[in-house]
Amino acid sequence: MTIKPQRNKADQGETSKERILASAESVFAEWGFDGASVRRISEEAGVPVALINYHFGSKAGLYRAIFEKRAPAIMDQRIAGLRLARAEPDLDRRIDLVVKALIYPMFSLRGESPSADFGRMIVREMSDPQSEARGIFRDMFDPVAEMLTDAISKCFPDWTLEEVHWAYHTMLGAMMIVMTDNGRMARLSGGRVSSDNWEEAARHMCAILVAGLKYRDRDQTRGSED
Amino acid sequence: MTIKPQRNKADQGETSKERILASAESVFAEWGFDGASVRRISEEAGVPVALINYHFGSKAGLYRAIFEKRAPAIMDQRIAGLRLARAEPDLDRRIDLVVKALIYPMFSLRGESPSADFGRMIVREMSDPQSEARGIFRDMFDPVAEMLTDAISKCFPDWTLEEVHWAYHTMLGAMMIVMTDNGRMARLSGGRVSSDNWEEAARHMCAILVAGLKYRDRDQTRGSED
DNA sequence: AATAATCTTGAACAGTTGTTCAATGGCCGT
DNA sequence: ACGGCCATTGAACAACTGTTCAAGATTATT
Numbered sequence: 001m002t003i004k005p006q007r008n009k010a011d012q013g014e015t016s017k018e019r020i021l022a023s024a025e026s027v028f029a030e031w032g033f034d035g036a037s038v039r040r041i042s043e044e045a046g047v048p049v050a051l052i053n054y055h056f057g058s059k060a061g062l063y064r065a066i067f068e069k070r071a072p073a074i075m076d077q078r079i080a081g082l083r084l085a086r087a088e089p090d091l092d093r094r095i096d097l098v099v100k101a102l103i104y105p106m107f108s109l110r111g112e113s114p115s116a117d118f119g120r121m122i123v124r125e126m127s128d129p130q131s132e133a134r135g136i137f138r139d140m141f142d143p144v145a146e147m148l149t150d151a152i153s154k155c156f157p158d159w160t161l162e163e164v165h166w167a168y169h170t171m172l173g174a175m176m177i178v179m180t181d182n183g184r185m186a187r188l189s190g191g192r193v194s195s196d197n198w199e200e201a202a203r204h205m206c207a208i209l210v211a212g213l214k215y216r217d218r219d220q221t222r223g224s225e226d
Numbered sequence: 227m228t229i230k231p232q233r234n235k236a237d238q239g240e241t242s243k244e245r246i247l248a249s250a251e252s253v254f255a256e257w258g259f260d261g262a263s264v265r266r267i268s269e270e271a272g273v274p275v276a277l278i279n280y281h282f283g284s285k286a287g288l289y290r291a292i293f294e295k296r297a298p299a300i301m302d303q304r305i306a307g308l309r310l311a312r313a314e315p316d317l318d319r320r321i322d323l324v325v326k327a328l329i330y331p332m333f334s335l336r337g338e339s340p341s342a343d344f345g346r347m348i349v350r351e352m353s354d355p356q357s358e359a360r361g362i363f364r365d366m367f368d369p370v371a372e373m374l375t376d377a378i379s380k381c382f383p384d385w386t387l388e389e390v391h392w393a394y395h396t397m398l399g400a401m402m403i404v405m406t407d408n409g410r411m412a413r414l415s416g417g418r419v420s421s422d423n424w425e426e427a428a429r430h431m432c433a434i435l436v437a438g439l440k441y442r443d444r445d446q447t448r449g450s451e452d
Numbered sequence: 453a454a455t456a457a458t459c460t461t462g463a464a465c466a467g468t469t470g471t472t473c474a475a476t477g478g479c480c481g482t
Numbered sequence: 483a484c485g486g487c488c489a490t491t492g493a494a495c496a497a498c499t500g501t502t503c504a505a506g507a508t509t510a511t512t
Contacts, residue, residue, distance in 0.1 A: 029355070030356075032258060034257070035260035039470090049471090054490080059471090128350070142410075165411060169400075183358060188368060192387050193388050200388065204393070207444075208393060208442045214437070214441070215437040218433075276463095276501085277460065453512100462506105466500100467499075469498065470496105472493105474491105475490105476490080478489080481486090
């Protein structure tokens with residue numbers, strides 16, 4: 001009865017499939033979908049290339065699998081945040097909770113390094129025209145996005161549809177840049193401000209966005225009618 | 227004396243170099259740096275592949291050449307906007323001009339289709355960790371970015387460095403998403419709101435951001451001291 | 453008109469891409 | 483001990499990658 005290698009638990013402790021997912025996340029984040037090669041991913045995972053196609057069908061299948069693994073947790077946190085917001089009767093206080101329901105679940109990714117990679121993947125996917133074809137956002141993010149725009153319009157019953165959607169997208173964009181920032185903020189501030197501190201990031205952004213929604217000059221945005 | 231082809235002016239009217247730059251801009255915007263192939267670019271320009279390396283040295287050289295062609299115009303507009311802002315003595319009114327100096331030059335790209343591509347290129351470059359190595363932002367965008375953060379801190383003399391830089395990045399991010407949006411906003415709003423109308427986009431975003439800066443709750447962001 | 457400089461062309465280069473395949477390994481229930 | 487099942491492996495595939503080269507065409511200079 002010899003001691004067989006049996007997946008070397010101390011060294012890696014995961015199945016090959018999980019190790020592929022983990023290395024793919026960091027490689028996709030750094031190089032993008034096209035820039036990343038399945039060989040680089042497989043090397044980093046310590047498995048032969050063919051295993052990727054065996055487990056995930058294709059490079060695109062692996063890419064999507066990462067989102068299917070990570071997105072639900074974020075969506076659940078947002079839904080939970082929105083439930084809290086709905087329980088707040090004072091609309092002035094409620095919008096604060098809605099904004100935080102959008103921002104915080106995403107920022108809890110930054111900081112802990114493995115999940116920061118997923119944040120970068122989201123932003124890349126967002127800024128890629130090809131993402132329409134992949135349908136990842138449509139399938140996994142849009143439903144909660146609609147809940148959020150609904151929640152915003154409930155907080156500001158007299159807003160036009162344009163105002164609601166521009167507000168949502170403004171918030172979304174502000175969030176994007178923090179997730180994708182890699183050193184530029186530190187460079188511009190002479191190293192005194194860093195985007196790594198996600199708690200600080202969330203505090204600043206929420207403060208600006210909440211005030212922006214509450215106090216913006218609607219004369220410029222209300223539109224002519226309806 | 228036969229009539230030689232002489233570059234078929236009616237058909238294209240540009241030099242090969244210009245036609246390469248034009249087609250590269252749209253191909254890079256749609257497929258990203260790695261997803262775009264020099265062959266696709268050359269086909270779209272109607273020239274042989276080798277011409278790209280002859281005129282621009284390499285694929286990366288062509289990529290950079292696009293930024294060197296487009297960026298200065300935007301930077302000049304921002305500088306001009308900042309000059310106007312500095313002339314406004316009332317700080318409350320001045321911040322409005324500073325925000326617009328950041329936003330409007332970028333949004334004048336959207337709408338006219340050829341330059342919308344450059345907007346997408348900027349966002350892709352921004353969300354690419356590899357951009358650090360290319361140094362495009364460092365060389366062409368950072369100087370004006372510093373002018374903008376300076377202008378913000380002059381409008382709010384009591385703000386901390388963190389507050390200034392987070393404000394700038396929040397604005398920057400909000401801008402990003404509009405430049406990169408391709409149909410998602412229309413989809414989420416049931417086709418009633420579109421990101422194509424850049425004037426409307428700029429109006430909404432400026433309104434939110436200006437109010438956000440002016441009226442945010444500084445108790446959450448001021449920091450413990452300094 | 454002759455020469456030099458610049459631009460254009462198609463073919464070829466070596467390297468990498470994602471994917472497929474047949475062969476092998478280990479493990480489980482029977 | 484035996485198949486049956488799933489996971490793993492390395493080699494091979496054709497297609498595509500960015501770049502180079504020598505030859506040709508065009509334009510500018512003398």
